[in-house]
Amino acid sequence: MxxxxxxxxxxxxxxxxxxxxxxxxxxxxxxxxxxxxxxxxxxxxxxxxxxxxxxxxxxxxxxxxxxxxxxFGEPMGGNAGDFVSLYDAPDLPMEEALRIFFTRMVEPLKQGEIVRQCIQLHMREMLEPTSQWAKEFERDIKAPHIAIAGVLCRRLGLARPDDDVHRLTFAITGLAVQLFVSQDLVDAIRPSLLNTPKNVDTWAQRLTGYAVALVEAEVLRRKAIAKPTAVPAARSGRKKI
Missing domain, CATH: 1.10.10.60 (Homeodomain-like)
Structure with missing residues (x-):
């Protein structure tokens, strides 16, 4: 070392x-x-x-x-799966659930070099899996995904997630994951975005807003599909020969 x-x-x-x-x-x-x-x-x-x-x-x-x-968890203040119960309550408004999710997800970014090593460790585990990978997948990847999908289902009025709910869930959780993966790029292009705890908190606020916008776009898309297509009224008069 x-x-x-x-x-x-x-x-x-x-x-x-x-x-x-x-x-x-x-x-x-x-x-x-x-x-x-x-x-x-x-x-x-x-x-x-x-x-x-x-x-x-x-x-x-x-x-x-x-x-x-x-x-895998202690240096970052806990595992992602440890916080699922905080935003998975059935009566919690969607925006509040997403706010809690993103706040918890980006909090480790305040630790600087420690979180870089944690991300490197997680990436290495994906490429060179040990017996730890199955535990990480179930607790810190699958469990949060299922919880967020449930939050989206409640907003969309669905009993269970369909393919588009899963697509939307990957898009939303990916907003936070991408920030971790791209930390060095953010530092190189716009270091002020991550250089203070306050700026990290701003990320949580913005990502919540972005995620809400994605969900509302999906709400509108589904409404457009469900809306019956109007049939043009038949024209009166004789048909020209």
Whole structure:
């Protein structure tokens, strides 16, 4: 691991016992797993980067797999699936549900380099899946998707999502995902858009508005399809020969 990465770990979690030692392990593992993958990262290497005894891994996380699982959610303040119940309530207005969804989704962007490593880790897991992938898919991808589809069904008056609801759900959740994936591009083109916690909060507000507009466009599209086509009245008079 590079010297800047090691310095970042030290800055985030000063050497100490207990909670801080666990935190050092977590961030060291995140950086190494993101850069090298699960199979190519050893527990000895993680312990050395965190400047702790290797036995601390089993003490705090059980084993290497337990530490790997922890790096997916803890550094970002929790997993995406942990917040589904906050916006999935049947009586919650659609715009409020979407606001909660986007606020929770973009919150990790306030953490800077940590979230970059988390995204790198998730992308690597998709390309080089381990047993963790099935858990990540069910909890942090499928569960939020199903919840947002339910929110849209309530607005559209549907009992269950059809293909277009799923298309719309992918489009809406993709607004947040794309922001994470394109973080470096945003920084290169317009760094002011993500450079403060307030500006990250603005993203949540704007994405909510964009998503509402997409839903209302779908409402109008469905109404247009359902509207019966008027039949032109027959013209009177004789037919010209």
């Amino acid at each position: 590079s010297a800047p990465a090691l310095q970042a770990i030290s800055a985030r979690a000063p050497r100490s016992d207990g909670v801080e030692a666990r935190q050092r392990l977590l961030y060291a593992a995140l950086a190494l797993f993101a850069a090298n993958g699960y199979a190519k990262t050893s527990t000895r290497e993680i312990a050395r980067a965190a400047d702790v005894n290797i036995s601390a891994i089993s003490y705090y996380f059980g084993d290497k797999a337990g530490l790997y699982a922890a790096t």
